[in-house]
Amino acid sequence: MSNQIPLHEGLFTWPSSNPQLLGSRCSQCAEATFPAQPDCRSCGSRDTKIVELGDHGTLWTWTIQTFMPKKPYHSDETPETFRPYGVGYVEMPGGVRVEARLEANNHEQLKIGMPMQLDIIPFRTDENGDQKMTFSFSAVEDL
């Protein structure tokens, strides 16, 4: 039985029936950032806390990755099986725009301002047969 484990710890709550993106918020200037970091990029304070940024947002800008990236890209795909993917910045309720893969990969499916929903999806299978999970967004109306 394969486990589903995060590709990287601390990006989102997992496992969870209602996963949320995680970031940090500065206690001095209230600015949020993703991923969480101990120091604030806005004011330089080291007084930050890990916070939930939400599980939905609004698409701020987007593009489509049509060719398979070189390393360090590390998926299970081969050049033959590579499937183009969307990339966008999503405005989160937590007050930050987060860069993410988008499930839509056709320009007709993507529009600035559209509502988006967080999904935690299998990205690749590691050498132990475990599924490495990452975060992605899809259009709300797709659900």
Add this chain to the structure above:
Amino acid sequence: MDVAIIGIGLHRFGRSPDMSGLQQGASAVRAALTDAGLSWADMQFAYGGSQDAGNADALVNELGLTGLQFTNIWNGCATGGSSLHAAYSAIKSGEYDLGVVVGFDKHPRGAFNPQPKEWGLDDWYGETGLMLTTQFFALKTQRYMHDHGITEDALIRVSEKAFTNGSLTPTAWRQQALSYEEIANSVMVSHPLRKYMFCSPAEGGAALIICNADKAHHYSANPLFLKAAAVRTRHYGSFEVFAPSQAMTVADAPTVTASNAAFELAGIGPEDIDVIQLQDTDSGTEIMHMAENGFCAHGEQEKLLREGATGINGRMPINTDGGCLANGEPVGASGLRQVYEVCVQLRGEGGARQVPNQPKVGYTHVYGAPGISGVNIITK
């Protein structure tokens, strides 16, 4: 104390399969020394940089072990701008009178593949396919077009101009003009940017000999003067490459602050510039950089492009040698290629691509990861 440019050299951009990147850098230095009528032994200092072709100070193995001070500079795509700024400061300080600035590179084919750790990021960011410069420029261009009413027509016209100018430039890598339709119908790479709207990693070298302006006429009958050199990094909130998140409010890009600083140093404004080089890794960034450098208002670019204002015979000629789009981008050399071209134009040696009416003031701008800009202003 003012700073003069008395020699310029280029090793042609593109592919030099029989030469290492370092050798292309040495070739550019030799060309610049010949242009200045000087020898390597005359050089008191050097600043140089390369991304993929080795340490710049290894050039002494090619050029001669003269014992000069040689400092390596690495600042992403802004390496050339940063090297020139360092040399400018060395002359301004009074420590040195005469030195060389050099950049060179030799990249493998295809897009760059930066490593997250080198940019303070964790591996997941690269592994999941979010760390591509092509993606960032597409994402920024997409939003810019949305905010400022720019259409695909403007993106196509920038590329059309670049390849036209490249066809007039004997040293350009891409020498063939492309029609509007060929560009408009080229394959979509990262929406809204198509194949012929991106520059490619390349090879090449560029070098400048600079000196204390008080002594410039001793070396050269026609010295040019580096009136300003400014390099700035990103502010909190500016929308930059290799950023897993962005603030909710967009701040001015580092290009805006570097440009303002350079104009202030030179004591002139955008309206005084006769010939312009802007970082054009893709046609979207040339459009954004037109406004970020103060040459027009945001959203005005499409009209200017339709009117031909940025062409060689227009009122604000931009990227007269075809820019990065027609020359490719050997990262270490690219910013100095811009300065080389502005010097060619100010000397009136542009041949088929010469800007008319004897341009007197030139401007160069580089932009690099993870949000750094370098601006130079050069006068006759």
